[in-house]
Amino acid sequence: MTGPTRISEMTWIEFDNRIRRDNATVLLPVGSLEQHGPHSPVGSDEMLTRMIAEEVARRSNALVAPSINYGVRSQPRTGGGNHFPGTISIRGGTLTNLLRDIICEFVQKGATRLLILDTHYENEFFVIEGIEEAMLELHAQDRKDFKIIRVRYFELLSQDVLNRLFPEGFLGWALEHAGVMTTSLHLFLTPKLADMSKAPTHAPIEYPPYDVFPFDPGSGTKTGCLSSPATASQEKGKLVFEAVVDGLSSIVRREFSETPVSATS
Numbered sequence: 153m154t155g156p157t158r159i160s161e162m163t164w165i166e167f168d169n170r171i172r173r174d175n176a177t178v179l180l181p182v183g184s185l186e187q188h189g190p191h192s193p194v195g196s197d198e199m200l201t202r203m204i205a206e207e208v209a210r211r212s213n214a215l216v217a218p219s220i221n222y223g224v225r226s227q228p229r230t231g232g233g234n235h236f237p238g239t240i241s242i243r244g245g246t247l248t249n250l251l252r253d254i255i256c257e258f259v260q261k262g263a264t265r266l267l268i269l270d271t272h273y274e275n276e277f278f279v280i281e282g283i284e285e286a287m288l289e290l291h292a293q294d295r296k297d298f299k300i301i302r303v304r305y306f307e308l309l310s311q312d313v314l315n316r317l318f319p320e321g322f323l324g325w326a327l328e329h330a331g332v333m334t335t336s337l338h339l340f341l342t343p344k345l346a347d348m349s350k351a352p353t354h355a356p357i358e359y360p361p362y363d364v365f366p367f368d369p370g371s372g373t374k375t376g377c378l379s380s381p382a383t384a385s386q387e388k389g390k391l392v393f394e395a396v397v398d399g400l401s402s403i404v405r406r407e408f409s410e411t412p413v414s415a416t417s
Contacts, residue, residue: 157209160218168262170215177214177265177408178258179205182251182279184223184272187236189330189377191350192338194238196330197223197271200337204305205269207397212404214267217258220250223272228372229359230273230326235369236376244278251282256289259298265408267400268302273326276304301407306333308399309392317388327356327378333392335381340389353382 156162159178162170170176183198193199198219205216225234225241234241251268258266270279283300290298306325314322317332328334338346356379357372364371 157206157214157216159215167215171262174213175264177212177267177404178217178263179209179214179267179269180217180254181205181219182223182247182268182270182272182275183219183221184226184275185221185238185240186223186226186231186272187238187330187376188334189350189352189375189381191347191352191381192330192335193345195221196334196338200334200341201269201271201305203341204393204396204400207393208400208404211397211401214404217254220247220254223247224274224278227274227363228367229363230378231329232373232376232378233367233369235367244281247275247278248282248285251279252285252289255283255286255300259286259290259295264298266298266300267404267408268300269400270302270304271306273329299407301403303400303403305396305400306392308396310395313391313395316391320383323356323379329379330375330377331379331381332384332388335384336386336389337392338389339384339386340393343386346384348382348384351381351384352377353380355380 156166159167181198181201183201185194186197187194188196198221202216202219208214209216222240222242224244224247226232226236226239255266268279268283270276279302283302335346335351352375354375359372
């Protein structure tokens with residue numbers, strides 16, 4: 153059974169049919185509004201994750217929920233820092249509570265399969281806490297007929313793909329903020345939003361292996377990038393897109409079989 157994938161564009165009847173009749177998986181993108189260098193938009197985390205989710209939904213007959221557009225405070229060593237204009241953040245507890253409520257609502261409306269697609273580095277443990285809090289609340293209501301998967305799509309990239317993206321060597325995901333991968337995805341998916349004439353070419357930012365509070369913005373990245381995106385390309389963007397869509401579609405097939413989710417204690 154196929155049909156529309158964006159929940160926000162469905163009637164309540166269409167939604168109810170897809171959830172209760174088809175037992176469709178719900179994909180929830182979780183992003184941020186955070187600077188991504190002088191060459192790409194502040195909505196990159198949400199935008200790219202949503203577009204990936206929509207393609208996964210088309211391939212696996214899943215549904216895409218409206219994104220969570222705001223993320224937890226950007227940190228200097230993973231996102232450049234919260235001081236940058238255009239970085240509009242929320243508290244960790246706010247994200248935890250919001251995600252808990254959304255998960256509980258979906259399950260109470262009949263969803264049994266949820267895939268949380270989190271991209272913003274600083275969200276990780278607050279997203280996990282939101283899932284844990286939702287499970288506690290739902291179990292207290294004797295609701296155990298559901299399964300939740302959390303994944304960061306970039307962690308699905310194989311070593312072979314990483315070697316092709318970074319022939320000079322992979323520096324790690326923290327230093328990839330506003331770097332080659334997201335810029336390449338923009339060049340493939342939203343080329344009008346990536347201006348390579350403004351892409352910084354500086355060396356990777358070097359931080360000490362500890363955090364200092366209050367943070368001195370003068371000691372961090374001046375461009376917002378933690379490493380140079382200059383080697384990004386449309387071809388690399390296509391490579392990443394196909395790899396993560398294939399990986400996520402495989403997770404949906406493997407973790408959410410056609411048989412009903414069994415109740416667990």
